[in-house]
Amino acid sequence: MIFENRFIYYPTRNFWAEPDEFGLDFENVWFEASDGAKLHGWFFPKKKAKSALLFFHGNAGNISDRLDNIIKLHHQVGSEIFIFDYRGYGRSKGKPDEVGLCQDGEAALNWLNERCGPKKIKTILFGRSLGGAVAIDAASKMECDALIVESTFTSIPDVASALIPIAPSSLIKTKFDSLNKIEAITVPKLFVHGDSDSLIHVSHCRRLFEKASKPKRIYIVHGADHNDAYIEGGERYFKEFKDFIAGIESS
Numbered sequence: 001m002i003f004e005n006r007f008i009y010y011p012t013r014n015f016w017a018e019p020d021e022f023g024l025d026f027e028n029v030w031f032e033a034s035d036g037a038k039l040h041g042w043f044f045p046k047k048k049a050k051s052a053l054l055f056f057h058g059n060a061g062n063i064s065d066r067l068d069n070i071i072k073l074h075h076q077v078g079s080e081i082f083i084f085d086y087r088g089y090g091r092s093k094g095k096p097d098e099v100g101l102c103q104d105g106e107a108a109l110n111w112l113n114e115r116c117g118p119k120k121i122k123t124i125l126f127g128r129s130l131g132g133a134v135a136i137d138a139a140s141k142m143e144c145d146a147l148i149v150e151s152t153f154t155s156i157p158d159v160a161s162a163l164i165p166i167a168p169s170s171l172i173k174t175k176f177d178s179l180n181k182i183e184a185i186t187v188p189k190l191f192v193h194g195d196s197d198s199l200i201h202v203s204h205c206r207r208l209f210e211k212a213s214k215p216k217r218i219y220i221v222h223g224a225d226h227n228d229a230y231i232e233g234g235e236r237y238f239k240e241f242k243d244f245i246a247g248i249e250s251s
Contacts, residue, residue: 194224
């Protein structure tokens with residue numbers, strides 16, 4: 001399992017920048033997972049916001065590597081944003097594994113619900129790549145108002161079989177079986193994926209979308225690879241987010 005984890009998780013500890021260097025108003029947040037792991041995140045408030053995005057990032061780096069995306073979301077979408085590091089990433093303690101990341105996702109959603117619930121702010125889970133699997137797990141177990149997943153996969157064995165065809169999927173202990181979890185999620189869902197994704201083929205997105213219950217929407221970003229949908233999609237990308245979120249806010 002330790003050997004396997006080294007091929008799935010690529011955390012870094014050091015931050016390359018802090019939000020205040022870009023003029024962003026933010027709060028450092030410390031909270032705990034159910035097993036006591038101490039976790040760290042950033043909360044970006046927004047005056048008169050009607051929704052809050054809980055950002056589950058991908059398997060590499062840490063929250064500071066998402067600052068460019070956060071800035072664009074904060075300015076163009078208008079939601080409050082809470083992004084956190086899984087255990088072993090950034091300033092969060094511990095070592096990453098499937099069980100731990102799912103506990104971290106639940107703890108982050110608990111924190112956001114406690115923060116935003118009294119203000120009647122809608123909570124929307126947004127997961128990219130591996131973060132999509134963690135977001136799907138949290139949404140299948142806990143209360144939220146909507147789910148957005150981008151560049152994510154059906155399961156880790158499905159990814160492994162595509163990248164390493166000779167690898168027996170039965171030996172892979174890490175599952176993140178999103179395809180079987182997505183059916184349990186009844187809130188509105190938006191599926192986003194690049195049609196030129198060289199790591200997770202767009203077919204993963206289509207299979208998740210087909211398996212998901214209504215209401216649901218899908219947005220395929222022409223020319224986007226695995227990490228650049230928000231860049232390649234440009235104005236259309238953020239319009240898709242705004243339109244989807246507006247529908248959640250008005251419901």
